Amino acid sequence: MSRPVLKVQDLTKIYGEGEATVHALRGVSLTVERGDYVAIMGSSGSGKSTLMNILGALDVPTHGTYHLDGVDVSKLADRQLALARNRLIGFIFQAFNLIPRTSAVANVELPLAYAGVKPKERRRRALAALEVVGLADRAKHEPNQLSGGQQQRVAVARALVTEPALLLADEPTGNLDSHSTEDVLNVFDQLSAAGRTIVIITHEPDVGARTKRLIRLVDGRIVEDTRQSPLHLPPVGAFAGRHAV
Ligand SMILES: Nc1ncnc2c1ncn2[C@@H]1O[C@H](COP(=O)(O)OP(=O)(O)OP(=O)(O)O)[C@@H](O)[C@H]1O
Numbered sequence: 001m002s003r004p005v006l007k008v009q010d011l012t013k014i015y016g017e018g019e020a021t022v023h024a025l026r027g028v029s030l031t032v033e034r035g036d037y038v039a040i041m042g043s044s045g046s047g048k049s050t051l052m053n054i055l056g057a058l059d060v061p062t063h064g065t066y067h068l069d070g071v072d073v074s075k076l077a078d079r080q081l082a083l084a085r086n087r088l089i090g091f092i093f094q095a096f097n098l099i100p101r102t103s104a105v106a107n108v109e110l111p112l113a114y115a116g117v118k119p120k121e122r123r124r125r126a127l128a129a130l131e132v133v134g135l136a137d138r139a140k141h142e143p144n145q146l147s148g149g150q151q152q153r154v155a156v157a158r159a160l161v162t163e164p165a166l167l168l169a170d171e172p173t174g175n176l177d178s179h180s181t182e183d184v185l186n187v188f189d190q191l192s193a194a195g196r197t198i199v200i201i202t203h204e205p206d207v208g209a210r211t212k213r214l215i216r217l218v219d220g221r222i223v224e225d226t227r228q229s230p231l232h233l234p235p236v237g238a239f240a241g242r243h244a245v
Pocket residue numbers: 015016022023024042043044045046047048049050051
């Protein structure tokens with residue numbers, strides 16, 4: 001079997017000390033294989049952002065191990081860690097984080113510029129990425145000339161232009177209305193169908209309902225990790241049962 005994109009074992013994260021100690025993660029183990037499409041759900045305070053920051057190599061666990069594309073992240077010095085992060089992970093954030101007054105295509109090119117790709121090649125790859133998210137005709141538009149859903153799709157193009165091993169999204173539809181949410185989720189579905197590995201942290205049941213795999217966090221622990229069929233629909237009567245609780 002090929003090596004997993006990410007593998008964490010028995011992660012704990014403790015913030016603060018003494019009276020103020022918070023156990024944000026209490027022994028999380030998780031393996032994500034290439035091509036997986038995962039939603040991580042949980043209520044506020046359950047540890048989602050804490051886990052996302054560790055998976056994104058933006059923070060370190062208190063205990064436990066993390067292998068990203070086979071590399072033990074805890075053994076990397078800061079500079080190597082930043083390089084691994086840039087090479088292996090494409091981030092998508094709730095607030096899009098595009099550079100203002102800069103065209104969509106220039107935004108998408110940015111990670112390639114950091115990677116030292118030559119301008120012509122950069123432009124070609126950025127336009128191809130915009131094509132993938134359905135925005136080739138908006139390449140010259142600046143963020144304030146795009147809808148929220150379009151801005152987020154530009155952000156997705158920027159995340160995938162470097163061909164990272166993992167697309168990691170933190171509440172990617174949190175700032176979007178239902179129509180734009182649908183557009184962005186369709187892009188994720190399409191990327192998944194094309195073989196990308198995607199992990200989405202989300203509050204929204206709509207998002208969790210359409211990934212291949214759903215992980216639920218409660219109070220810093222994984223309480224559910226289920227595989228779903230692509231068009232996952234609850235059985236007849238399931239909603240009535242849930243509402244009764
Ligand atoms: N820097 C920090 N210092 C101390 N405690 C923290 C810190 N960051 C998070 N926590 C605590 O850790 C727990 C998990 O927080 P986390 O932000 O991971 O939750 P979350 O699931 O992302 O919540 P939300 O849905 O509200 O974003 C919470 O009890 C929170 O108060």
